[in-house]
Amino acid sequence: MRTTFTQLENFGHSLNAHAYVIQPRVVEDIHAAFELAKKEGLTVTARGAGRSYNDAALNGGGIVLDMSAMNLITAWNPATGVVRAEPGATLEMLWQKVEPDGWWPPVVSGTMKTTLGGCLSANIHGKNNFKMGTFGEHVIEFTAILPTGAQVTCSPKVNADLFHAMISGYGMLGIFTSVTLQMKRLHSGLLTVDALPVQNLSRHLSALQDGAPHNDYIVGWLDTFAGGRSLGRGQIHAARYLHEGEDPNPRETMKLKNQILPPYIFGVFPKSLLYQFMKPFANNLGWRMVNIAKYMASLRTHTFRQAHAAFHFLLDYVPNWELSYGRGGLIQYQSFLPKETAETAWTEIIKLSQKRGMPSYLGVTKRHRPDKFLLSHAVDGFSLALDFKVTKSNSKPLSAMLQEFDKVVLENGGRFYFAKNSETTAETAQAFYGEEAVKKFRKLKKRCDPNGLLESDLYRRIFG
């Protein structure tokens, strides 16, 4: 079994770890990797596309299974919208397969580079979480290999406990080998999008809550620099699918060439270079200007039509945008709060970040609903994702500030998302998951992985 000692990073390039990387091509390779790990006394972590902002797909000093080569779409039925694929297949491969036939993945992340295995493990949410729930809610069935060597098939009915724990389980119980998903029917390649400004946090949250029932997707941008009466101001984008007949030529709008954005801006400027030009802005003053300009531009309420891919994956069209944050990279702090306490908690958090002179550069809000998965991050409320630049000099004070944020979130009944969160401690994690969920998880862990082979840096941080 070939292993290569490699330095891996988190998505934000703010953390690295060395590991022996193995790239399985067939299921037998995964068995062999477990055998090797046992023999060598090493731990194992699966890695999809490495799009987690934190330590979820890192395993310092251990074995990392790079799942990206197991990426076939093994079955697709355009009549029923049921698709089966290997875990290394990406959302990009998935939507490009199903969209021309008039279907769309019911839940997608803000980047299409993520793999199905990663999406299952984190149980990702989209801008339609309030309506469609999480990724896991559209899984018909999956197969996985446990560290014991057992091969299991799970669905909401069969092995239901494992189904609800492995989805949201960050690869800590087993390795996905195949997943069967239900896609959603489309009647057009376009969405109708409303854009409207919101003047403060209270209006921001009301707009999300009131807008949600009338829309298929809703997402907010929050101006992290605005304070005082304008604290929490921003812009809401709410989008709806087109009904049957609304699009006179759906076959045409669903064609891939009408979804994919061109690689050039203004027809001449290559996007692959864009991040270099963003670098000078990646400081407090630069991002303040960007936020102000963005708010000014958002003041006009308007409605337009946009291709699905453009609406969902805008970030992918600025390749390597995360590199514009410079050498220290970036982290994201995403907190989930019940609708009753969100305003109080985030007012405190945003004020704190401004007072400490460490404003977030980008804030994004979403509307959520709870789900039945064991290590769920969801609430009946909202989430706010804040991006922070990491530098040598800010890492200590930023770390201290995030600990304060954690306290505010916890006190207000909030939760965290471990595809993003990189600093939260074991104590806080277990406090919000609750004793019962943690106990249940540990019991399953013992059953699926009695020798403790599956461990990531994230696992050691929050359960170790």
Next chain:
Amino acid sequence: MPDTQKPLPATPLNPRRRAIVLGASVGLGAALSKKLIQEGCVVALVARQKDKLDALCSELNQTTGETRALAYVHDVSKYQEAPTLLKNIVAEIGGLDAFIFVAGVNYPPGGMDKYNFENDRKMVEINLIGAMAWLSPVAEMFQNAKTGQIVGIGSVAGDRGRVGNPGYNTSKAGLHTYLEALRNRLTRHGVNVLTVKPGFMKTEMLNAAQGGTPMAIEPEQAANEIYKAMLKRKQTIYTPFFWSYIMMVIRHIPSFIFRKLSF
């Protein structure tokens, strides 16, 4: 295996570089370990004397309030143990950013007319072959990872063959050459190789040495200078710096004169 708990993994805001110091129980190795711990690294301290290592680790962990110093007992002349121990340490400290080979012995033969093959052999076995036993798997790891830093502690004594201690001179000259070869192999892969040539340091080794040991410095001073050179990713340094002038002269003394000198 250390009986202490595993160190906390790094996070973006609490970064931890990971280092192995071989020959960490006393002297320069202990001072370097202390320096690296102060700078926030997780450090595996390796040497033969368990009691010394344990005491040093618990002192270091107490001062930082974190488990970041871990002790491993090993004799570098047991070459076949190196790859497995390396793998175990890397698993426990969560990766490897720097490998520092300090271990060394110095057995002067006791006069310019004395010969002692057994001692010469031990010096080569520990100072040179011991280093190669570790540096070759470490170099392979770093070459694959395209990152990392290797530091080897040579000596001013390795720059010329002198009358006092041929075996020691040879072991250090061999180490310098081995490190240079690694540097030439690894620089293209983004790996830094630093050769350190200390003058005299006030350690146990110095007590055993025979003859004059002028201008000896504390090992802590050498450790600080080595750490600075690591940050700057230097290739070769003398510590303290003035030895570079002295050795420049000594390296250029023609053989017909050098043969007549008695140091």
